[in-house]
Amino acid sequence: MRKPIVGLTGGIGSGKSTVAQLFAAHGVPCIDSDVVAHQLTAAGGAAMAEIRAAFGERVLDEHGALNRAAMRELVFAKPAERLRLESILHPMIREECLRQLERVSGPYVLLAVPLLFETPAFRTLVNRSLVVDCPEETQQQRVMARSGLAAVQVAAIIAAQMPRQQRLQLADDVIHNAGELADLALQVDEKHRYYLACFGLPAPA
Ligand code: ADP
Numbered sequence: 001m002r003k004p005i006v007g008l009t010g011g012i013g014s015g016k017s018t019v020a021q022l023f024a025a026h027g028v029p030c031i032d033s034d035v036v037a038h039q040l041t042a043a044g045g046a047a048m049a050e051i052r053a054a055f056g057e058r059v060l061d062e063h064g065a066l067n068r069a070a071m072r073e074l075v076f077a078k079p080a081e082r083l084r085l086e087s088i089l090h091p092m093i094r095e096e097c098l099r100q101l102e103r104v105s106g107p108y109v110l111l112a113v114p115l116l117f118e119t120p121a122f123r124t125l126v127n128r129s130l131v132v133d134c135p136e137e138t139q140q141q142r143v144m145a146r147s148g149l150a151a152v153q154v155a156a157i158i159a160a161q162m163p164r165q166q167r168l169q170l171a172d173d174v175i176h177n178a179g180e181l182a183d184l185a186l187q188v189d190e191k192h193r194y195y196l197a198c199f200g201l202p203a204p205a
Pocket residue numbers: 010011012013014015016017018019142143146177178179180181184
């Protein structure tokens with residue numbers, strides 16, 4: 001039987017990676033769908049033959065990896081091409097995530113998917129959804145500090161993502177990350193105990 005999967009999501013800079021690290025300290029591994037997508041679209045990646053056949057050489061870089069800038073331009077010019085790309089990539093990402101989930105050990109696993117609620121292929125895979133939430137001002141400050149992007153650029157990224165309230169409504173579970181890291185760790189401890197109970201797994205000694 002498959003290990004239970006908790007889908008980890010939240011806006012940019014909300015603290016998903018930080019939360020994943022805190023769960024790792026409890027022995028709960030995390031598979032990141034973005035990392036898997038990059039593996040599949042690297043030079044020689046499993047998705048590249050199909051992407052090349054569908055879109056041609058123009059979306060490849062000189063090594064044969066997906067040229068993200070060229071793909072973005074293509075999708076911007078022809079929005080229908082996004083669906084075509086997703087119809088190739090999403091099932092492959094899902095299958096590869098499942099393969100990696102099988103290989104890791106832990107009582108249950110986290111699957112980090114930034115667009116969990118927008119992507120049925122993933123939403124139907126997870127047993128619970130866990131949203132990491134914080135005010136948009138906090139998101140903005142964190143992303144600016146981390147990336148050096150300007151306020152307007154970060155605001156545009158946040159505006160293009162699902163609105164905070166909608167994400168909170170769709171969440172099974174929420175971790176609030178507006179405070180100190182110590183408080184975040186306490187919430188992860190609590191959620192970990194909750195998931196063990198929820199999935200009928202033994203409590204830690
Ligand atoms: P995401 O993975 O959702 O984009 P991260 O976990 O990378 O977000 O967090 C964004 C940035 O904010 C990182 O530099 C992280 O170290 C920092 N950060 C996250 N949570 C907190 C917190 N509670 N207090 C201070 N800094 C935080």
